Amino acid sequence: MGDYATYLVPERCRVDAPEREELARRMVGWLQDKGWIAREKSDCVLGGDGNGWRFTPEGMRHMADADHEDLVTYGFCVETHEKKGVFTNHEGGLESARCPVCGAGIVDDFYDLVEAWYMAEDWPPVVCPVCGKASDIRAYQLEPVWGFSQIGFGFWNLNEDLTEEFVAEFAAVLGEPVRVVEVAL
Ligand SMILES: [Zn+2]
Structure with a gap:
């Protein structure tokens, strides 16, 4: 089985560079303060710049109601786009x-x-x-759903879906609605 990810992508297309940085800092800081992702960045994702923050056992329980697994690719990342962002489902394409x-x-x-x-x-x-x-x-x-924004937040190789409660919590901290985009490589 290939790698897969769930991306939470704001409904809003246009998010300029200073705001992208601010949103990234806010969401990473929130997930770290909650203890759901690691403090240090590492090579644990396939999106964004290839570095992300590994999920913690507490994070897996809270975000996806799932057990922790010891996978190489297993973390959270922020993916930003200078121009426009299109977050597709990749493999298989649109039905x-x-x-x-x-x-x-x-x-x-x-x-x-x-x-x-x-x-x-x-x-x-x-x-x-x-x-x-x-x-x-x-x-x-x-x-499947695609997202169109200059920023998206990726969760790599979750073995369960993000819970609806967590997605709502994430959107509340972000301050705007998000789409759930499922990606398979
Ligand atoms: Zn028409």
Whole structure:
């Protein structure tokens, strides 16, 4: 089995550099103060800059209601993007993508639409190839869920899902809603 991660990605697309740093510091500090991740950074994740903070047994219990495992890749990371961020599920890709206006399935077009959105100078709405209506990229209904933000928070190789309570707690400390993006490599 390959590596996998759960990313908590803010709904908000635009998070400028000073705020990205502030949010990263806040969330890492909170998880450390709670004793759920290690104090020191180490090579324990596959996202971000490749370094993260290992989960602790207390953290596993609290965050995922799971037992601690002794894995090499097993930690929390912050992934930031200078330009725009697209957090995909990676392996297997999208099963479906639906226009929020007409409901048409446009999964075959969606990758090109995302690329055009990514390459654009600003943050344009995305035009549905079926009905021609423009919608915010985040309004397209995707399975599995993707995230579109300049910052995302990764949890690598959790053997259980993050609990709903923990996700709500995380979003409250972050101060804004997040999407849960499941990533498999
Ligand atoms: Zn449409």
